[in-house]
Amino acid sequence: MPTRPIHEPRREDCPWCGAPGPRTRLRAPDLRHGRPGMFTLDECRACAHVFQNPRLTPEGLALYGAAEADAARRRRHRGTARAIQRRCAEPESWLDVGTGDAAFPEAAKELFPYTSFDGTDPTPRVVAAAEAERVEEAYVGHLAHPAVLRHVRGRYDVVSVLHHLPHVLDPRAELRAAVAALRPGGHLILELPDPASAFASLLGKWWHAHGQPHHVHLLPPANVRAELEEQGCTILTADRSAAHLPTDLTTATSLSLHRSVPAPLAGTLTAAARTADVMLAPVLSHTRLANSYRIIAQRCA
Template identity: 30%
Template sequence: MARCGACGLVFQVPPPGWEDLPGYYPPEYANYSVPTSLVARLLLKGTDYLEARQVIKLLGRTGRILDVGCGSGYYFDVLSAYGDWTLAGTEISRESAAVAIAKGYPVFIGQLEDLDLPAEQYDLVRMNHLLEHVINPVTTLEKVHRLLRPGGYLLLETPNVSCPDFHLFRRYWGALHLPRHIHLFNPRNLRRLLDSSGFDLGRLQFTLMTTGWALSIQNWLKSWRDIKLVNGRMKSYPLLLLGFLPFLVVQKALGVSTMMRVWARKR
C-alpha cells in the first residue's frame, strides 16, 4: 500500500486488474455470510435498523433503490421489513447473486461499470463497504451519478484511515482487508471525490465498525500463533466485540471512528 502525500489516500500499488476481482470473492468470503454469534447478530440488528431509518428519512417508504454489491440479498431482506421500496442489486459473485435471485430480487451480475443499465432509474443507490473495493472510484461514482434520478441520493459507508486504530495496527488493521480493499479514504479526500463526481454532500458521520478492534487484534494474534477460525473468526471473537464497545463509542463521539457513512445528493 502507498499513501498520497497531497490528499492522504491509501491505495494498492500496483492495483489489481478487472479480471482479478472475481477471484477475490469466493463463495465462502466472510462478508457474504451472516454472523453466527449472538453478540454479533444483535449488533448487526442495531446497525440494520439505523440504516433503514436513514433511508426512510431520505425517501420515505417507497422509491427505487439499487444496492451495488448486494451479495446474497441480506440488505433487501432488512429493507423489506421497513418499507415498500422497489429493490434491485448488482453483484460480481454468481453464487451470491443466485441466492438473492432465488429470493425473488432482481440482480444484475457483473461489474457496475460494465453493466448496461438505463440512466436516471433510481432514487437511491447504496454502496455499503463497496467504494474501497473498486479499481477506479471516479469511474464508479460517475456511473452511479448517471443511474440516479435528478436529486437522487447516494448512501455509502467506507473505512476511515484517519482513525487511531489504523495508525496503531497498520498492516493488521481490521479494515485493511488486502487484497480486496484497493482504495482507503479519509473525510477530506472523500468529500473532494464526491464533489468532483457531481454530488452535494448532505452529511458525513462517523459510525461504529463493531468488528474493528476485534478483527485487528485477531489479525495481530494470527501473525505469531496458529489460531483456529470458524467462519473467519476465532472462538473468543464475541468477547472481543463486547470488550471493545466502549472504545468504539468514544471514537464515534470524538469523530475518529473506523467507518464513515455519507449521504450525498446528485446535482
C-alpha cells in the same frame, strides 16, 4: 495457475489525483487465509488516497477471492436504512451496489415494504439473491460497466454503496455510475472505511480496513465529497459516528492469534475483544478512533 499477470505494473503517481511520489503506508500478507504473497498499500502525499501498489489485476482479485461479509456490518443495516428514511420516507426504487447476497435489501425491506429493491454485484451471488426474492432485478458486474449502467441509468430514487468501493479497481468510475443511476433529486448513501482513523496507525496490518489483498483503495471523505459535488450532488450529511463498525479489536485479535495460539484460547480472547468493541463503540465512535464514515448526497434536479 493463472496464465495472465496477477499484478499491474507498480505506479509512481496517485490513481485519484495524479500527484507523484506516494509514500509506503504498510506491507502485509494475506492474514485471513494465509495464501502466498506480500501486498503494499501506498498513500498519496497530496490527497491522502490509499491504494494497493502494485495493484492486483482482475485475474488476481479472482484468484484471491472475495473477503467474507462482516457480521457486525450486517447487524447495522437497519440503522443505515433509517438514515435514508429520514430523508426519503417512501422511495419507489432502490439500487444496492455491491450487494453480494443482498443482506442489506433484505433488512431494509422491513422499513420500506413497498420499495422495489434491485442489486448489482461482481459475482453471481446477486442472481441467487434475486431467485430468493431479496432483490427484484439482479445485474452481474460492476455498476460502471457499460452493460450494467445502460440498464440502470436514471432509474432510482435511492442508490446505496456500502463498503463496496474499497474492493473495486476504479472507485471513481463506480462512484460516478452510482450518481448516474439516480433520478434527479434522488439520494445516494455511501459507507466507507476511513483511512484517517486512529485505529489504522494503532493496529497497522491487523486493522480490518487494511485487509489485504481485498482492499484495493481507501478513500478519504474529503475526496469523495469533492467528487460528488463535481458530479452535481449536494452533500446532505457527512458523519463518522453513525457509521462506526465495532470490529477493530475483534478482527485484530482474531487475525493475530488464529495461527499462533490454540483454538480454544484464541476463541476466548477474540470473544473478549468482541465484547470490548461493542461496549466501547458508543464512546469510540465520537473520537478519532471511529473507523468508517457515511455520506448522504442528493443529485440535483
